[in-house]
Amino acid sequence: MHYKETAGQSAEVMRMVLPRIAQHGGHYAPTAYSVWYEHMAGLNPALSAAMQAALAQGDAGGLDLALLENLFAEHVVGRDAEAMEQLQHSIGELLQRMAGVASACGDDAARHTESLAQAERELQGVQDVRGLSRIVQALVASTSEARRHSEQMRAEVEVSRATVQQLRDHLGALQNEALTDPLTGLLNRRGLQREFARLFEAAPADFERCGVLIADIDHFKRINDNYGHAFGDQVIRAAGQATSQIVKGRDLIARWGGEEFLILLPETPRAGAMTLAELVRAAFAKVRIRRAGSEEYLEKLTLSLGVAMPLPGESLDKAIARADAALYKAKYAGRNRVCMADIEPLAAGRNKAAR
Numbered sequence: 001m002h003y004k005e006t007a008g009q010s011a012e013v014m015r016m017v018l019p020r021i022a023q024h025g026g027h028y029a030p031t032a033y034s035v036w037y038e039h040m041a042g043l044n045p046a047l048s049a050a051m052q053a054a055l056a057q058g059d060a061g062g063l064d065l066a067l068l069e070n071l072f073a074e075h076v077v078g079r080d081a082e083a084m085e086q087l088q089h090s091i092g093e094l095l096q097r098m099a100g101v102a103s104a105c106g107d108d109a110a111r112h113t114e115s116l117a118q119a120e121r122e123l124q125g126v127q128d129v130r131g132l133s134r135i136v137q138a139l140v141a142s143t144s145e146a147r148r149h150s151e152q153m154r155a156e157v158e159v160s161r162a163t164v165q166q167l168r169d170h171l172g173a174l175q176n177e178a179l180t181d182p183l184t185g186l187l188n189r190r191g192l193q194r195e196f197a198r199l200f201e202a203a204p205a206d207f208e209r210c211g212v213l214i215a216d217i218d219h220f221k222r223i224n225d226n227y228g229h230a231f232g233d234q235v236i237r238a239a240g241q242a243t244s245q246i247v248k249g250r251d252l253i254a255r256w257g258g259e260e261f262l263i264l265l266p267e268t269p270r271a272g273a274m275t276l277a278e279l280v281r282a283a284f285a286k287v288r289i290r291r292a293g294s295e296e297y298l299e300k301l302t303l304s305l306g307v308a309m310p311l312p313g314e315s316l317d318k319a320i321a322r323a324d325a326a327l328y329k330a331k332y333a334g335r336n337r338v339c340m341a342d343i344e345p346l347a348a349g350r351n352k353a354a355r
Contacts, residue, residue, distance in 0.1 A: 016040045024055070024063045028229040031182065032068040034076055047075035069257055073189060181255040183233055184240035192254035192262060196316055199250075199266060207319075208310050211265035211273025214323040215243065215280060218302045218335040220259040227291065227298065234289050235259075235301060242283040246276060262320065270309050270340070277305045277338040285336065304330040308341035 017036045021028060038044040039051045050071055054063055179191030187195065200207045217223075217239055224232040236259055247253045247263055256262040263280070265273050284303045291298065306327030310319040326341035333339065 025065070025068075026229070027063070027065045027068055029065060029068075029183070029233060031072040031076075032065060034182075035068050035071050038076060044075055047071060050075060066258055181240075184237055184255050186240050186244070186261070187252065187254035189254065189256060192252055192256075192264070193316075195252050196264065199252075199264075206266070207314075207316070208312060209267055209269070210310060211263075211268040211270070211276070212308045212310065212316075212319045212323045213263035213265070213273065213277050213280075213305055214256070214320065214327045215239070215261040215263065215277075215303050215305045216327055216331075217259040218304055218331075223298075231289075231291060231298075232259075235298075238287050238289055238301070239284055239303065242287055243280050246279045246283055251276075270307075273307050273309065274338060274340060277307050281305055281336065281338055302336035304335050305338045306330060306341060307338060311343070 017033065017040050020040065021032065021036055035047065035051070039048050042048065054067060054071070179187060179194060181188040181191075200210070217235060220232065220235070223235055236255070239259070239261065240253075240255060243253055243261055243263070247265075250266050251268075252264040252266075254262050263276075265276060268276070281303050284301060287301050288297045288299050289301070290296065304327055306323040306325065306329070308319050308323035308326060310316075322341035322343075326339040330337045330339040
């Protein structure tokens with residue numbers, strides 16, 4: 001996101017935002033704050049309309065963090081994605097203009113070449129100094145004109161080169177923001193779905209050999225309630241870092257929402273997917289996080305994971321649903337464990353109290 005407010009204006013918006021967050025659920029996560037900031041600052045009319053609707057339908061407990069993250073993905077990140085598309089269009093127009101410059105430069109060179117050829121032809125019939133003087137004057141004029149156009153073209157190319165670099169830098173920043181989770185630096189939903197399409201759109205059958213893992217931090221609500229949302233963010237970041245140390249190569253990891261992570265393992269059999277899930281679980285179980293401003297460490301942090309192997313013709317969403325059902329089997333079985341998915345999702349569905 002790119003904001004143009006001054007420091008004073010931002011501070012004033014913050015003074016309005018913080019009480020509203022406290023009033024409506026107390027979710028101080030960066031994504032939630034961004035949603036409230038844009039709403040209260042009046043920067044995003046579509047988001048404000050969605051917020052008003054959510055507030056009108058909400059209960060006394062305020063807005064759910066998952067709802068705020070959905071609003072962030074749809075109205076904040078999505079807006080940057082639109083800006084990215086506009087930049088891509090601008091770059092395309094610039095390339096067309098540069099092609100025109102190159103074509104004009106070629107035309108000028110052709111005209112200068114023709115002038116030289118004409119002078120050469122005339123030179124054969126020159127009988128006096130006056131004729132030679134006329135040819136020399138024509139050559140000087142043609143050369144001067146070619147040099148003037150060449151300098152104009154060079155200046156245009158230099159300006160275009162600088163503009164291209166600025167657009168490229170801006171585009172790269174927007175792409176990164178649109179596809180990356182700001183808290184962990186991992187892919188977000190949009191980023192993972194894009195990578196999924198890149199890997200499997202041309203060969204959907206290859207997805208059947210891709211392990212699908214859902215990892216969820218155990219007792220995360222209790223962590224937030226006991227230690228605060230800022231510390232909860234530390235735990236989420238630590239889970240992302242621990243998982244990233246295990247997930248390598250072509251494997252993909254994304255923060256899927258809240259305290260959940262989605263992992264895709266291309267070209268990985270069932271046994272390999274289970275083994276990697278156990279490695280992720282064990283890695284996070286070793287994490288110790290110190291609370292800011294104290295010597296107290298929070299230990300015994302754990303993850304539960306669900307693993308699914310896609311069925312023939314199964315979509316990503318359906319494979320995730322079965323991995324999600326396996327995750328909740330792991331929760332009900334005592335947490336801090338890995339469970340393999342059944343062929344069909346659990347009929348009972350999720351029970352968030354199991355977290």
